[in-house]
Amino acid sequence: MLHAVIMAGGSGTRFWPQSRQKLPKQLLRLAGDRTMIQQTLDRCGDLIQPAQSWIVTNAVQAEQTREQLPELPADNVLIEPAARNTAPCVGLAAIHALKRDPGAIMFVMPADHVIGPNEVFQAAAKKAVAVVEADPSRLVLFGITPDFPATGYGYIERAAPLDGVDGAFEVQAFREKPELAVAEQYLKSGSFYWNCGIFCWKAATILEQLKQNEPDTWDRLQTLMQAIDTENYDSVLADQFPQMNSISIDYAVLEQAKGVAVIEAPFSWDDVGSWLAVPRLSGSDENGNTTDGKHTGVDTKNCIVRSTDDHLVATLGVEDLIIVHTPDATLVARRDDSERIKELLERLKQQGDDSYL
Template identity: 55%
Template sequence: MLHAVIMAGGSGTRFWPLSRQALPKQFLTLAGERSLIQAAFDRCQPMILGERFWVVTNESMIETTAEHLPEVPKTHLIPEPCGRNTAPCVGLAALLLAQEDPDAIMLVMPADHVISPIENFQEAVLNAVNVVKKDPEQLVLFGVPPTSPATGYGYIERCTSISNGVFKVASFREKPDRPTAEEYLQQGTFYWNCGIFVWKAQTILNELEKHQPEIFAQLKQLQKSINTPAWDSALAECFPKMPSISIDYAVLEKSKKIAVVEAPFDWDDVGSLEAMSRLNSTDENGNTVIGTACLVDSKDNIVRSSTGHTVGLLGIKNCIVVHTPDATLVADRTDENAIRELVAALKEQGHHNVL
């Protein structure tokens, strides 16, 4: 049976001051009327019912996750005692899934992407599921055809065709420099790796056993405590001992049976505040305004204001301005990644009330 696993453990520091420790990016509403994590749930309906959803998140976020996704059983909200990247996250979900449904197929996806149209997404998922049903040892990735020479994504190179829209994977490429990304774009055999996967729960556990014995050893230890009063203490002891490593490095770049489905949908990883420009309309001067603002002689800015607050810009270009009730950000739009440095500085200088 097909289950969905949402990975929701990120902090989203590049979205400060909208994103905070108590309200990470996945709980923000950046497009439409639902939060990002709710949109991840919605795009699987009615293909996967709420009772077959699982969410792996920070243990401090369990209650907030339950509020956003009341359709998901609370027993399927899996708390991570600490951050350990995606390989331990996927392994933990697979362990619990395989216990409940030995034949489970997992759709694994991040909580904070924007994807449309839903119909095309579901079509691609079912295509991947059919690949896994024909060959249960296959690990299936989704590859997004690149629309620009982006340097912020990893790339997947395809080779021979398996079926319509599905290919064997020839190689994985790290985030390239600009000339290399332009070459990938011209070749037409490369995809952006969007971090969405389909595979059998037991298969990914077998791959972890083969390629990541340290992680698998802790999972085996945990297995003894599933559905017992000792589960919470066992998880608190075993999970932090797992190496912090992505599922890509841990398994996918080592496995021999990897396929990629060419994504027939539009995808945005919503990696930073710049996404607000892509997800919302712009005026004739290239400004994106969410909320109330008055802009004079200002071009190519992103402005977001909180309810009832008016932001005024005069003679400003290429800036990001975000107002919240207790913190305001003004940043150079061309160096938005430096927001992480600002968050680090806020922490170092003791501004914990706004983190």
């Protein structure tokens, strides 16, 4: 049976002040009428039922996650007691899926990407599942065809095509985030994809790979698996999970394993990395402004303005600004400083203003 695994952590920095530690971007409505995590689950449609859908998050965000996804069984929101990157995250979901379904196939995805159309995404998911069903040892990734020489993404280099599967290839190598000149070469070659962090594999297979490459983590996962559905689960989780090696599933398994395949993603994809993504996703008016909430502007150009329905933001004679109002904090920044928001949050931390983080 197919299981969705949605990785939903995050520290809530890039979209501050709307995003916070308790409300990271996947819990925000940034593109459309639903929050990003709701859209991620919606994207699966009838392909994956709520009972086979798992969210992996942390204790601070768990309650809000359950409130936003009431169709999910409460026990399907898995809580990490400590941040340990994606390998332990995937392992935690794998033992739960396997405990419930010995033949579980996992479709793993981040909670904070914008992807569409849904029917194209589902067709691609079915192709990945077919590859795994044909060869249960396969680990399948999705690659995004690059349209510019990005230096902020890892790359997947493809090798020979998979027999009988259109748009699927063996993986030649994984490449770190490149310098611009190297990224330009990747783009020109046509044999590289952006690694978007969407995976498909058998739960039993990924656990076997963790056993080979991260044996200590595997041992702790086995201990934890024995405690599932017992009164000791929470205490065993609190003891074992924080001791797991903090490492990504890419480094822990994918870059070591054989039989890794990449499918060229037929869907559109955006990782929504900063406020600058919002105009790209939601569009702009004739003056280049993207607004959400109550706003009135005169001689205002190329601004991103977000507020609430009961608070007016009025702008006069400004351009190229990000203005975000919330009940307890307001951000005013130049658009080209969007990546520096983390500096602002570090200053707040130094000042002891943790309540705004």
